[in-house]
Amino acid sequence: MGATDDATRPEPGRAAGAPYAPGSLLDVLGVAAVVLDKEGRIVLWSPPAQRLFGWSAGEALGQYAARLLVAEEDWDAVLELFGKVMAGTEWAGVFPARHKDGSTRLVEFRNMRLEDRHGDFYALGIATDQQVLRVAERDLALSLRLVAQSPIGLAVMDPELRYVMVNPALERIHGLPAEAYTGRHVRDVLPFPEIDRIEAAMLQVLRTGTPLVDQFIVGRTKAPGGERARLVSYYRLEDPGGHVLGLATSVVDVTDRHRAATEAERRLALIADASVLIGTTLDLDQTARELARVVVPALADVAAVDVLDTALDGSRTARPEDGQPAMFRALAVASSHAPGAAEAARAADPPGEIAKYDADRLVARCVTSGKPVHLPHVTPADIPCIARDAEAAERLARAGLHSYVAVPLIARGEVLGALDLKRTGNPEPFGDDDVVLAGELAARAAVCIDNARWFQRERATALTLQRNLLPQRPQNPVGLEVAYRYQPAGAGGQVGGDWFDVIPQDGAKCALVVGDVMGSGINAAAAMGQLRTAARTLAGLGLDPDQVLQHLDRTANGLDQSIATCVYVVYDADSARCCVANAGHLPPVLMCPGERPLLLDLPTGAPLGVGGVPFESVAFDLAPGDQLVMYTDGLVETRDEAIDARLRVLADLLDRPPLGLEETCDLLLTALREDNDQDDVALLIARVTPPSG
Structure with a gap:
């Protein structure tokens, strides 16, 4: 692997095959070597010995070691030990040694006899400062216990990414014993789907020496409990001389934290959904x-x-x-x-x-x-x-x-x-x-x-009021057959102020009225009731339609719900003549047998309650079989289609073989109100009957 090759490549300034720069525990301990001849004189003095005892080689060579390094009161004990070593007994222990500056320090000795090819004997002494040694021992012990007892998973790998050591915490996190790691490549041990990314990150750290900290990894391990979340850090290990020893990883199990954060996100998302989806x-x-x-x-x-x-x-x-x-x-x-x-x-x-x-x-x-x-x-x-x-x-x-x-x-x-x-x-x-x-x-x-x-309670109240204010089963007037429907808004809308009426007049006349009070709720229903009552009163006076609308306009000015549309028709069965006036309402549809339904071309007029605008009556003849379809805007208006297009749909629905009036009402409400029930509908259809006798 490329990164591993880089990690083991000879360092700058070192020829291929040459030893690595020093960097070991011996350098940390400062181990000194001293050789004595059989008389006890110093015949070899190493540089570490000079650093340990202060004497240069020139000052030490040829001197009796006991006199140079030992206080006079300890000479006898030293000579006895020297004799045992020269007799072939190895000795190790701690002994006070004198420094050149006159101080005394405890030195750890390892002594043994050497023999050259001529049969001559020498004494070899390996020495190190006891304080330095104890510090090193303590640091080593602390390091081992720290690794063993750390709740953080720790592992050491060689430059080839083979496991050298894992601590018990990592065994628990991954659910694998130490023997499952040792000597095996990381790819052969970790079962994670993202192993390619993990290995690439390790090789990058080996190559560059730049640590990667807190890499978030989620995946299943051999440990119980399902999917685990971990924060993993990688850093390169080097000896004091800069030689790359391998890679260390630390693994922190953050499964509980990850699950808590995930659960918190889920709950927030659920609350957010509720605010949108409920109500x-x-x-x-x-x-x-x-x-x-x-x-x-x-x-x-x-x-x-x-x-x-x-x-x-x-x-x-x-x-x-x-x-x-x-x-x-x-x-x-x-x-x-x-x-x-x-x-x-x-x-x-x-x-x-x-x-x-x-x-x-x-x-x-x-x-x-x-x-x-x-x-x-x-x-x-x-x-x-x-x-x-x-x-x-x-x-x-x-x-x-x-x-x-x-x-x-x-x-x-x-x-x-x-x-x-x-x-x-x-x-x-x-x-x-x-x-x-x-x-x-x-x-x-x-x-x-x-x-x-x-x-719902208010709507039920308004609906009850609305139904009670509408005509109860109006009778067919002279010369006409009528059918009607009132349909309130759907569950999502409020009851409005739509109304219709069939009002008999003197002789063979009758008035047909369809109106719509703008707004909704109880106020609109109450205003509708007042306008309907006023219209019935005015109809009894035998006024022309434009005059009736003039009076209704003044009545509407005095109401809280002051704007309304209305179409008012007077039909005289004796003359077969129809007179119509419009106050801002959608035009009625005239249906003549054998002809296409026609939207009446009427002066639009202003809605009731605007005030000061004159109304105009239009008269035309009706023949037996002719029908007049009057309706409120809830039948045809939608939010996403132009009103002209919807009126053409209405005309197309009526342009078919003749149906009964009740069937025509049902057809229009079924076809035009599907997914369009946000407003009330009042529908009135009148058909001219043949003269009797």
Whole structure:
């Protein structure tokens, strides 16, 4: 390998085959060699000896070693030891030696006899400063214990990236014993998919000498617990002379930290999703379903959103008293694909049905106390307290329910219900962090649910008012057959101020009215009722359509919801004449047998309530079979299509073989209102009948 070759390449200034520069433990210890002849005179004096004792070779050679290096009171002991060594006995020990400067220091000696080829004997003394030796021994011992006891995984590799040593911490991190490493290449030991990147990083450090610190690696090891996360550092090892000895690695197991960070990111992402995905409409059931879908499977295998029945009937005191049963309406249930999840979901109440939970049930306890209920480990004895009845308890037991959480849905200080969470396939129990997260999601959803229920209540009130203000089954006037529809906005929209009316007049006349008060809600419905009443009163006076609109314009000026559009038609069956005036409304469609439907070309006029703008009546004849289609803008308007294009669609739908009036109403509402129910629709169709007799 290239980097290994670089690491072992001869250093600058050293010829191939020449020894490496010094750099070993002997240099650190400063080992000195001294040779004595059989008389005890110094015959060899090494440079380290000069550094150790202070005497130069010129000063030491030829001197009696005992007199030069030993205090006078120790001469006898030294001579005795010298005699034993010359007799062939090796000796090692610590002895006080005199320095040239007069000081005395303890020196560690290793003495032995030497013999030359002539049979002469010499004494060899190897000496080192005991203090230096003890420091080296201490440092070595500390290094060994540091490596052995360090919680950080440590390894040493040779320049070929073969393991030389690993410590126990690395054995635990990788789940491999030391013998599985020693002598083996890193590629043969580490099972990580990113081994190419790891090896390249090691070779780079060997080549450049620049350490790489805290390289983040995630992967499976032989250690239990699945995937592990580690911070790995690499640095090159060199001896004091700069010779590359190999590579050292340190490995810190950061699995817990990595999992905590990953979990925190997941929770933040879940909360972010909840803020976007929950409360997209003001429909109560839809909001509950959105909450259930957000928490499954991200937090639970099964989720149920149960709202107190009293919270839906208008009561502000929704929470049951302590010890009292709770009546819930299940709004949504969701399950994951985890084992048992579908079975556990079937144990929940069908959405929309009311279920009674006794006071000992955990969900009842949750709403009564207004606090979460947390069972990390569900036992068979706990399941009856979770299920609504014995059958549901059996289902939950079969599903493998093992962990449970219920958190209250609280909005504006009122307990509305509970979010019920279960785990069946996910082996991890709900932890305290899961309870906090569930509470956060429930709090966000509770506000949306509260908004939805109040909107639903207001919408129901407005719708009731609207329906009561509209005509109740108007009769066919003279000479006409009529059909009509009123359709409120869908669940996401409010009730508006659309209306229609069929008003008999004196003789063979009748008035047909379709109008739309701008805005929505109760105010719009109330304004519509006032305008309809005014129109019926004015119709009884027999005024022309433009005059009626003039009076309605003044009436609209006095209303809170002051802008409205209206088309007013008077039909005289005796003359078969029709007179129409328009106040900013979409034009009626005239259908004559055998001809293409025609949008009436009427003066547009200003909406009612603008004031000061005159209206104009237009008259034309109608024949038997002719139809007049009058409608509000909710039938045709959309957000992404031009109104002209939608009016052409309306005309195309009417341009077909004749249908009954009721069938025509159904056709228009079905075809034009699909995915377009954000506004109310009032629809009135009148067909001229043949004269009687």
